Amino acid sequence: MAEPLGETPTGPTPDVAALQAAVEKWKTLSRKNEERFQQVSTELERLRQTALSDQEQALGAARAEERKAVVGEFGTRLATAELRAHAASAGVELPSVEYLNVGSFVADDGSVNADTIAQFVSSLPAPAAKPEFAQGLGLGRQGGAGVPQLTREDMARMSPAQIVAAKKEGKFDALQRGEI
Structure with a gap:
């Protein structure tokens, strides 16, 4: 049944002060939870950034290692070509590349150290201008028709x-x- 207007309900009257205290209690707890959520969210984001940094660092290290390997391979090829070119222009015979440490002519960044190559090539002995002994011994007919x-x-x-x-x-x- 509906209660007539103007009459108070027959049940216990609610305590307004107690209700206000309960509202304030829940507001305070909500604010504490919100602050705690912000702290935890901030810490989680910081951990994510740290984890991403570790992953990025690992990725960067892998890239640097691969680049170093590629630069080393092509750097030695370039150094070999430079050695051959310097030896040809100096007129000296280059020892077999198998016996040379070609990597010692390559810098860490993959560039070839031209000064080191020039020093090495200049240290090689110059070939003899002409043979010391007669080279035509036992070769058959030696005289020309003229x-x-x-x-x-x-x-x-x-x-x-x-x-x-x-x-x-x-x-x-x-x-x-x-x-x-």
Whole structure:
């Protein structure tokens, strides 16, 4: 049944002061929970940033390691090419690359140290200008077609020094081969 207007309910009257105290209590608890939530959220975000930083650092380290490997590989190829070019321009013979530490000519950033290469190439011995000994020994016919050949009679009239000189000039080649 509906109560008529103006009449008070028959039940106990609510205590307004107690209700106000309960509202204030719950507001205070809500504010504390909200502050705690903000603290925990801030800490969680900081931990996420730290975790991301660790992941980014790991990713950066992996990238740097891979770059170093690639730079090292191509740096040694570039250093080998530079060594060959310097040796060719200096006119010296380069030892086999298998026996060289080509990586010592490459800097950490992958660039080739041209000064070190130049010092190394300049330390290599220069090739001999001409052979020290006669290179035509035992190779068969040595005289050219334009060299006049001497006979046994010509040799009989010559001094030993003239014979040696004529032999060096190839004038006795046909005689030595048995053609005359």
